[in-house]
Amino acid sequence: MNLRAIGCNVESATVELREKLAFDAIKTQKALAELNARFDAEAVVLGTCNRVEIYVARQETVAALHAPLMAEFLSEIHGVPADVIAPHLYEHADAEAVRHLFRVASGLDSVVLGETQIAGQVKDAYEAAHEATATGSRLNILFPTALKVSRRVRTETGISQGRVSVSSAAVDYVHQVFSTFTDKTVLVIGAGKMGRLTLNHLMELKPARILVTNRSPEKAIASAQTCGGQVVPWDNLDDALVQADIVLSSTGAPDHVVKRRQFDEKVRGRRATDRPLLIFDMAVPRDFDPRIHDGDTVTIFNIDDLSRVADERMAERRRHIPAAEAIIEAEVKKFVSDWNRRANGPVIGQLTAEVDKLRDATCGRLLTKLNGKLTDADKAEIEQAFRLFQSRLLHGPIAALQEASQEGHSGGLREALMKLFGLKG
Numbered sequence: 001m002n003l004r005a006i007g008c009n010v011e012s013a014t015v016e017l018r019e020k021l022a023f024d025a026i027k028t029q030k031a032l033a034e035l036n037a038r039f040d041a042e043a044v045v046l047g048t049c050n051r052v053e054i055y056v057a058r059q060e061t062v063a064a065l066h067a068p069l070m071a072e073f074l075s076e077i078h079g080v081p082a083d084v085i086a087p088h089l090y091e092h093a094d095a096e097a098v099r100h101l102f103r104v105a106s107g108l109d110s111v112v113l114g115e116t117q118i119a120g121q122v123k124d125a126y127e128a129a130h131e132a133t134a135t136g137s138r139l140n141i142l143f144p145t146a147l148k149v150s151r152r153v154r155t156e157t158g159i160s161q162g163r164v165s166v167s168s169a170a171v172d173y174v175h176q177v178f179s180t181f182t183d184k185t186v187l188v189i190g191a192g193k194m195g196r197l198t199l200n201h202l203m204e205l206k207p208a209r210i211l212v213t214n215r216s217p218e219k220a221i222a223s224a225q226t227c228g229g230q231v232v233p234w235d236n237l238d239d240a241l242v243q244a245d246i247v248l249s250s251t252g253a254p255d256h257v258v259k260r261r262q263f264d265e266k267v268r269g270r271r272a273t274d275r276p277l278l279i280f281d282m283a284v285p286r287d288f289d290p291r292i293h294d295g296d297t298v299t300i301f302n303i304d305d306l307s308r309v310a311d312e313r314m315a316e317r318r319r320h321i322p323a324a325e326a327i328i329e330a331e332v333k334k335f336v337s338d339w340n341r342r343a344n345g346p347v348i349g350q351l352t353a354e355v356d357k358l359r360d361a362t363c364g365r366l367l368t369k370l371n372g373k374l375t376d377a378d379k380a381e382i383e384q385a386f387r388l389f390q391s392r393l394l395h396g397p398i399a400a401l402q403e404a405s406q407e408g409h410s411g412g413l414r415e416a417l418m419k420l421f422g423l424k425g
Contacts (some may be wrong), residue, residue: 001094001339003138004313005101006070007046007053010111014086023047025128031077031129032134039165042136044129044143046104048121054206055101057138067091096335098142105150107160114160114317119150119422131415141339149331156327157320162313166306167198169313170280175299177278181205184245186235188212188238190230190258191219192225192250194282194303199227199248211240215251233375238266245275250282257287268298344401347414355394 008018023031028045031054041056052074054067059243071086092100100109105122107114124142135143154160161282163169178184186207189197191214194300203210210229214220224231232240241247241258251257258267270277279300281288286302293300363386367379374382397417404413417423 001057001097001335001342002059003055003057003094003142004065005053005055005092005097006065006067006089007051007089008088009051009053009109011146012090013102016078017084017088018050018052021052021078022073023077027077028128029132031073032129032132034073034077034236036134042139043134044125044139044286046125048118050164053104053398055097055139056141059135061192062120074308087421095332098335099332101142101146102149102331104239105146106153106324106328108153108321108324108328112164112231113314113321114164116154116156116160117194119124119147119154120386122150123147131194138174139378140284142335144329145335149328153324154332157323159320159324161316164310164317165197166194166282166303166310167201168304168313169309170198170248170301171201171205171307172309173280174278177276177299178245179325181207185243186211187232187244187247188223189241189247189249189287190214190251190253190283191223192252192282194250195250195280196223198282202246203227203286207246213237213240216415219237222358238262241277242270243279247277247279249287253287255281256285256289257283258289263289263292267404268326280349320395340404344414347418347423348398348401351394351397351421353419354421354423359390362386 008021009196013021013284023045023138028047032043035041035054035056037057039056041058044055046053048056053263058065067089068082068086070091071082073408074085075082101122103109103120107118107193110118122143126135126139126147131333134309163172174181181203184207186199186202186209188195188210199210210227211232211251212220212224212229213229213232213234214223215234217233220231220234223229228378237258241263272299277298279288279292279298280298281302284303288300290300290302292298326374363383367374367382401413401417
């Protein structure tokens with residue numbers, strides 16, 4: 001197939017190395033142009049936070065484009081020593097490269113199983129290469145097929161169902177409690193990392209208001225600026241709790257920031273007693289006294305609750321791995337077979353045409369030499385004998401080529417036939 005996928009990911013390389021090998025738009029364009037010109041190869045560069053990969057394909061064998069050579073190439077692009085890069089590169093050839101790309105696009109080779117963003121990143125990488133005219137007939141078939149396989153895996157299995165991060169699990173709970181979100185008020189207490197991540201997810205739902213409070217006024221102002229929120233003085237926390245529908249709390253306090261008695265006296269009797277209050281206590285130690293939770297109007301989820309839900313959903317996704325892998329294996333087999341059939345067609349056509357010429361020339365000379373000595377029936381029988389001989393002669397090579405195509409390794413045999421019969425590539 002003359003296809004290679006060479007790169008590194010989170011399993012083979014540290015984040016420090018992946019950062020050094022990261023491709024921006026300028027480096028991507030430079031790499032694509034160099035791969036085209038220097039190696040006469042079609043190319044796509046795929047870069048994400050978890051991987052850096054180069055896909056190359058050529059009409060002739062790409063065996064020379066091995067991992068050590070790509071380490072030197074990456075060294076030129078990024079200024080990192082090749083001997084630092086080389087030990088962390090993996091290489092997939094032909095059908096294995098196809099399988100690898102299909103798994104990547106489908107989220108089976110991701111840190112978060114079933115990650116949906118990777119398909120978009122594969123699409124962007126391909127489109128960037130296509131627009132730069134760095135791809136050709138081979139990669140223009142491979143990458144769109146990978147995206148179709150990705151859609152099939154996500155449609156026919158549950159590999160991408162359910163949010164599997166702590167912060168995104170919180171958003172799922174919001175959907176369960178509130179039918180609408182654009183009229184809701186979110187209160188952010190503190191500035192912890194998990195709280196910020198959760199807020200990023202909630203902001204996608206476009207809440208009516210975001211209130212931000214922190215013991216440090218400077219931190220409160222900084223947090224509010226990042227989310228378009230309104231700063232609330234720390235002393236007005238109780239009033240903010242009365243106004244809030246959703247609370248994200250992630251302070252570094254050593255004890256409860258909101259105690260049960262305080263809450264019962266100043267917050268529980270809110271302006272509408274049936275208004276639900278959803279509290280995500282992301283702090284360790286916890287910011288809210290857990291006894292505040294009543295399971296009715298006030299619901300508290302701590303980080304362990306959300307982690308448990310995320311783990312359960314990840315386990316549910318893992319259940320779908322065999323089905324997803326089965327789809328990918330079937331698609332790889334079909335793709336390789338189709339690829340080889342397309343590659344074999346011109347060779348078989350040339351081979352048949354060349355032998356047709358030899359048969360016609362040889363048979364013609366014989367019939368000319370025997371002219372006047374044969375009946376029309378004799379001539380027809382001789383011509384049929386030559387055709388039968390040609391059919392039997394070509395049956396073995398063509399059948400072997402087609403069988404090799406089914407097994408995914410017809411390239412070597414195809415090249416051998418072209419050399420033996422003097423066919424053009």
